[in-house]
Amino acid sequence: MLNIGCGSTFHEDWVNVDIYSTSEHVIEMDIRKGIAFEDSSFDVVYSSHVLEHMSKNAAEELVKEMMRVLKPGGILRLVVPDLEAIITNYTKFKGQLENSQDSLTEANYDWTMIELYDQVLRTKPGGMMIPFLLNPELPNKDFIIQRFGWEAERILKPISDVLKQINNLKETKEDLLIFGAGSFGIKVDAIFRNNAISCSAFIDNDESKWGQKLNGKPICSLERINEKSLIIVCSSWWKEVSIQLTNKGMIEGEDFIIFDKTISLSPSEVNSNSSLKEDKLIKVYQYINKELGEEYEAIFKEAVFRNSGEIHKWMYDAFSLSRLMQKSGISVSKVCMANESNIPNFEEYNLDILDGKVRKPDSLFMEGYKCN
Structure with missing residues (x-):
């Protein structure tokens, strides 16, 4: 099982690769130059929140590489930010504000705009998200945690405590x-x-x-x-x-x-x-x-x-991600829940679920099988 662009989220039972290694269980590899494994080496290939940091063409090349190292009949699981969910929230909050303006809805609208644009246009680490989160009178903390889950709590707690x-x-x-x-x-x-x-x-x-x-x-x-x-x-x-x-x-x-x-x-x-x-x-x-x-x-x-890899260069919804997977050789792809997978014992590896919580609840989870 191969975990591509793992960062600090990996399991030692997997083969984990990232551009920098901070653990003996992570192989240092620049995936922009290809995946340095033989054809049909893995039963499973998994990648979470990597494709959006690459241009559309570069992401297509990476998925082709994933398919090359995946065995026929093997499972490809991709996780990316869900563009449709962001657009749905934008439309909802904008409509509510047109009818009746209140501070909570306005804060949710502002955060949704940051999700949509800041991660593409930001010029410094954390962009506009960190200053927004640091508001001592943050009115929509629950909504942000609902969107960003474990990672939002991990950011908010140490900052607030210090x-x-x-x-x-x-x-x-x-x-x-x-x-x-x-x-x-x-x-x-x-x-x-x-x-x-x-x-x-x-x-x-x-x-x-x-x-x-x-x-x-x-x-x-x-x-x-x-x-x-x-x-x-x-x-x-x-x-x-x-x-x-x-x-x-x-x-x-x-x-x-x-x-x-x-x-x-x-x-x-x-x-x-x-x-x-x-x-x-x-x-x-x-x-x-x-x-x-x-x-x-x-x-x-x-x-x-x-050019550090933090900004988003492309976004995906269920249609575009499914099309990309099928174009690369996936026979059937489907949207999953974070705790739903055809990968045996997937929940035990704590990749999409941590301590019973979805690690990145703003995500689109999709799986498919490589054509035989």
Whole structure:
């Protein structure tokens, strides 16, 4: 069984591939260049929320590759955002607002517009979704969780918890520091700015980063910390960092806060190539800023982001996805529920269902068999 573009959602009984590997159970593979397995190698091919990040033509080529490595009679299961569901919500909420305007319906309408456009047009990580979610008086939290399920809860809870802790400690802690001068720290810094919270510096254990700047803030060693400092740990290695800070006499919840404990990678699991690439990009940003200014730095960052794989390049409904599958050699395709599959014991693998909840309830789930 092959799981293509698995990210952090995989099962060790499957063959899992992604462009970067963060686990011994994930094979590093650039699927844009093809699937590096022999013809008819797998009984099942599964891919969730990958096709929409590719152009229409590139997605067609990828599905052809999926069919090539799938055995005759094998099962192809594809999961993508459901365009029809978004359009249905848009029409419903727009019609309701034309008859009677209320804040809840308006918030649902605004979120639906973000679902439709933001993931295509965004120019920074999280786009307009993160600022919307960070509204302390968010009126339609239940609707967003209904749409995005487990992932929405995973975003909302750590953000909400950390902001509350910062607010409770602001009288005794005046110097806010982010531990982790990487992509995780950059995203958290953006969250803080959206909430009018000022971070004064980044802390990092990597000596080569000391003295440089990130988002206009200095990157420092732990020597930067004083009794007025509150450290927000934004690292996949939060367990190791927590031990490091505790050994220096700091207390979790008083002197430091771990932003998200659901992410956990050991140093041996992190991809050294992606970390090296990230470090090189930071140096390029700094060079462009120095030579050409902030405007050109922003343009280059946007270009890098637009090609990072986060944005949506095409959308599918049941008709277009079924047509794509059948064009590639699927005999019969049908729409499924998240917990419905012809793949034996599919629910046990926790790919579309996690802890009894649909991982991505905004999705279209479709399965079919390869022609013999």
